[in-house]
Amino acid sequence: MVLKRIELTIFPKGSRRRNKVKKLLIRAKLRSPFVPDDYNTWVQQQKKSIAQRINCANISSDIKISVVIPVYNTPMQYLREMIYSVVGQTYQNWELIIVNSSSDKLIRDKTKNFTAIDTRIRVIDVENKGIANNTNAGIKAASGDYIAFCDHDDVLEPDAFVLVVEKIITEGADIIYTDEDKISDDSKIYFEPFFKPDWSPDLFTHVNYLNHLTVVSKKLVDKTGLIDGSLDGAQDYDFYLKATDAASKISHVSKVMYHWRASRNSTAHDFSSKMNVLDSGVKALTRHFKRKNIDVAVTPRVGAPGFYNLDFKVEKGFSLIIMPMFTGIVDEMIVKKLVTKTDTIHKSSEIISSVAVDSDKNIVVIDSFDNQLDYLRKALDLAKNEDVIIVNRFMIPMEKNWTEALQGYLKLEHVSSVSPMIMRTGNVINSAGMLVDESGNYSHLFEGKVIEHKTYTLYGDLDWNRNVDAFGEGVICTRKKDLTKFIVGLDEYQNLIFEYTKQSNGTNVLNIKSRLCNFGVRHDVGVTSTRLLNDNLFMLHGSFDMKTLETGLINMLREMN
């Protein structure tokens, strides 16, 4: 008690002196560098007693999961934790293949002894030939129906395999991935969870968000082939790119089932310093698009290792339709602004507007129309290009090639529409696309969030290319043939109503490279077909919070009333 008072007098809370001492203690390894926060409290509360409810206790155990762990000079404590987390699975039909590829003789010998822990554990001795070839040795030895790829120093949740097998049985999935979070070196603190969306192919070509834990069916592995040894650093990305193309169903377990050892993310192990990682990822993505015969330049994002920008080579022109929003003079200003700030590289690109402005660009004017719906129909008749961009609100583009970024994604067949990122002044996001939660409530993703140095959120970073459920009505980029399905009619304010119907099977992509600045308040309507928002999160005005016990109770009370 007295000591505490002395400590607080010499080092007051929040003082610089206190912070300096904290940093010194972290460096001297007398204090953990990981700060526990609300997420950690939430997780630890659920782990208070090791007795927990088993989900799906009556799952048939015919499906065998082979866990492949390539080991390379692992600290024994971490490897033990991983092995016992596999042994401690509630689902019992697994086999564990440890690929003993360490160079350290002591670790090699100790790893061999792990077969004594459980009769389902096998150790395969190989020469170290890189992580891809080491993993392949494990895959070749696997006899299960599904293969789970785990790292040697991470930890699994006890319910991981049960939930994966549940997805296999109920959805017939080929590939299953789960959410993940990070665990500190001393395994005491959990932090930075990543609650992933359901299958998002266009987020996947931006970053390998599947990561861990990913379980792939053995038949799929046989079809796509083993992991490419020439792409070490992004060998799993390349493998998953091929596998997701060939898979018939990709399922998502929306619970944190995998804990990433955080020591790998410390600056000492920053893999962005290794050039081969960046090259491998670029190579993997380039090959992926080459297999689809799509011309695209892949570049790594500066300062963000593991993230890639796609610059599609757009050969077609676009038709930019600027809706009549206000009266003549204001519309003229809007059109002028948009025309000057838009690059039209292709000869066939045109801008269709309701007022004439002086410009050397190709502008088509529609003089007379009854209402917005009439105008739009006339504009679509006049539009020569298949790629159509409609601007329905007063927005100003922030980059001149904003249309190219939008059009590029339309080259992919599975994409049905592309959204730009809508900003407010400053670096404030107005809308990063729209998501719908389980009650059918829509919300603008990341509304009001500031893009600054730290972009981490529970749902991933603020500045990723994502798949979203609906586009905002401000800017719509889609193909002419698809657009006609979206138009419904006019509402009582003579505003256009767009609607998604089940006919729109394609994905909606948010492209962060196309940004527009919004002026004015938006109230957009969207109906969606798939739900991308993670089950653990509820959205309130575009920001996320964990579904905690309290919110569960509140929802229950709401339902009861």
Added chain:
Amino acid sequence: MSMAAKPGVAYIIVSWNNKKLLDECIQSINSQSYNGVQKTVVVDNNSSDGTVDYLLENFPDVNVLPQLNNYGFAKGNNIGISTVLQDKRIDYIVLLNTDARLASNWTSTMINFARSKPLLATAQSITLDYFDHSAIDSTHIYVSQWGQATQGSYGYPIGDHYDVPPTKVFGCNAAAMLISKSFMQAQPFDNLLDETMFMYLEDVDLAMRATLMGWDNYTVPGTRAYHMGSVSSSKKDPSFSMYMTFRNNLGLLIKNLPANLLVKILLSTPKSDYSYLKHLWKLGMRKSALAVIKGRLVSLLYVPINIAKRKRLAKLIDIEPDYLWHLMNRGY
């Protein structure tokens, strides 16, 4: 390791004036669904309430071993173990308290689990409180980072559909515990349990020894045991159990812990003891507080023996001190 199709199981009960409790205890053994070879042994520590006659009359299949003195829990079990291991068919031993009962699928679940685990030393199921099946008595035991032995999940509520994953834990509670013969043969002492401890903390000592040697202790899902708790020794006066706990604690640490962890814990002992004593004094449990002090002082007498045992065990330690510290810190 080769094992018969159905491994043999021996149940060992140590009794001391618990005649009334033995009925249900032995009946829960007899109603096990497991159909491998099973034997029951009751080691009676010189009871004066007619336990031996009662058993000989009512349970002729049980092997009763009457002793001439009260040798305590540890030695009683050791006597039973050495008797039972003469039968080569026995591969597993179950230690069962007189106030503990087993669910009818206990043995078959445990044996089925243990078959795939060559490195299994001890195992237990979730042990519920006998009087309130919605409260846990123990899921495991562990030694905390302050060197104190604790029953895991004691008092936690549990619903019908709750269970554990098959978790490697620090150690198992001897109220209802499975031990593998292979571990008994691998550990360095002639007797499995430490007889100088008499009672209390021998299961913790066993757990520590197994963990240090690189063996595994598990909590197994799918079955239950029921334990009344502290009925064997007198519940009205906790000072005896406190005295024994603190008397055995130092020996436990000295015998087992690697040097750097031992030093770390011993340095923190004065502060934790002081706060515990203050806590007891405030609650008015003066007698218990004095028992704690007496226990600590008496434990110093056993230091030489434990240092000698430490040297014997040190050769078999096969675990990194960091990993042991990790297990002690995580609470299971």
